[in-house]
Amino acid sequence: MxxxxxxxxxxxxxxxxxxxxxxxxxxxxxxxxxxxxxxxxxxxxxxxxxxxxxxxxxxxxxxxxxxxKFTEAISLQIACETQEEVNNFWNKLTADGGAPSQCGWLKDKYGLSWQVVPTALPRLLKQPDAEKANRVMAAMLKMTKIEIAELERAAA
Known part of the structure; x- marks a missing residue:
């Protein structure tokens, strides 16, 4: 338990x-x-x-x-290995009245906040090259749903 x-x-x-x-x-x-x-x-x-x-x-x-009521002060984070997994959770949780937000956050139809985060994001943010990590952060800050390919391009 x-x-x-x-x-x-x-x-x-x-x-x-x-x-x-x-x-x-x-x-x-x-x-x-x-x-x-x-x-x-x-x-x-x-x-x-x-x-x-x-x-x-x-x-x-x-x-x-x-x-x-729920607020963004508490959210549930989903670690996703692939873009397909990100897309799946994102689409299901924003369906029927859910609302996307920024940087991988969304609210479901009940108002509960979720973070749909690819495991690539923390890996790319923790890399030793600070310039690359900053580019990844800048790319992520422009996103609603997080796109792994865009993060990887920013880190290149």
Missing amino acids: QKITPFLWFDNQAEEAAKFYTSIFKNSKINAVTHYGEAGPSEPGSVLTVEFELDGVSFVALNGGPTF
């Missing part, structure tokens, strides 16, 4: 969101759904929490009502 589990607050879409996320990531599943009882505060029988895994990482989604 992992010691720290991200806990995501939704208005009333916890189960819908968990199903959406588990449909996107391999090795993912919903483990448990709990429901509100007579004590409330929501309608008895409505979903309280959903425990789920995304590629082996545990999460809990809560239907806590409209009090709190």
Whole structure:
């Protein structure tokens, strides 16, 4: 069991969101759904929490009502080996009301922020040639979805 589990607050879409996320990531599943009882505060029988895994990482989604919203102050980062993988996650997470942002960031249709980052980016930024690393950073800062080929051209 992992010691720290991200806990995501939704208005009333916890189960819908968990199903959406588990449909996107391999090795993912919903483990448990709990429901509100007579004590409330929501309608008895409505979903309280959903425990789920995304590629082996545990999460809990809560239907806590409209009090709190997601912000970019917290995001989930996806490490991608290939451009195909970047494109796949990017397209699925921006679908149906998601919104792209800058430098590989996006918000999904629930307002949760994600960073879709190719593993090539940190590798190219950490290289010993500072001039090349600066060109990679400058190229990345102009991007919405990160393009590996453009980063590699900048590093050449």
